[in-house]
Amino acid sequence: MFKMEYSEPIPTATTSSPTSSPPPLPPAVVLSPCAACKILRRRCADKCVLAPYFPPTEPAKFTIAHRVFGASNIIKFLQELPESQRADAVSSMVYEANARIRDPVYGCAGAICQLQKHINELQAQLAKAQAEVTNMQLQQANLAAMLCMEMAQSTSPQPNPQQPMDILIANSNPGLMEDNNNFGSLWEPLWA
16 A cells, blocks of 8 residues: 655745745634533534524633533533524623622622612712802803893993982981981891
8 A cells, every 4th residue: 555645845945936825725724612612511402592692712601601601501501592593692601600600699780789879879969069060150141131121221320229218318308317327327238
């Protein structure tokens, strides 16, 4: 019997020319089992249910889900779902398994409660900040109105509302105004 051996010549710097390049080699296709089959030490079939969701580059993802749910339960669960929902289901299982490992008593319910509490605190802070903004806007509007009134009073001379009353009092009893010089101050508005 004849045994055939094939060997490629090894290119050296002296034999290769810069003008001609060797044809590109096709990329090596390495088929490795999915992370689930690798951890379970079984052969990964072409139609493996777990392969699309547990790639060989992420073995921890299957390890965590396997510890909490078990491989047979994961496979059964995925087979019962339509393919469009399987990716979300795997993400949910991995999240729940992580939460259950971190908090064996409450699991993901504890994480959800903590997140809800945090949301409520943030909503209260937001409401308080919005109330403060509204209050400052009202103060600014009041200040602008007061400044406009002050500017209008300083640019146009207006008769003093106290003058007609002083004239009326002086005409009715001239001695009263002479006796009390501070009487006019009683008629000044309290807010001036």
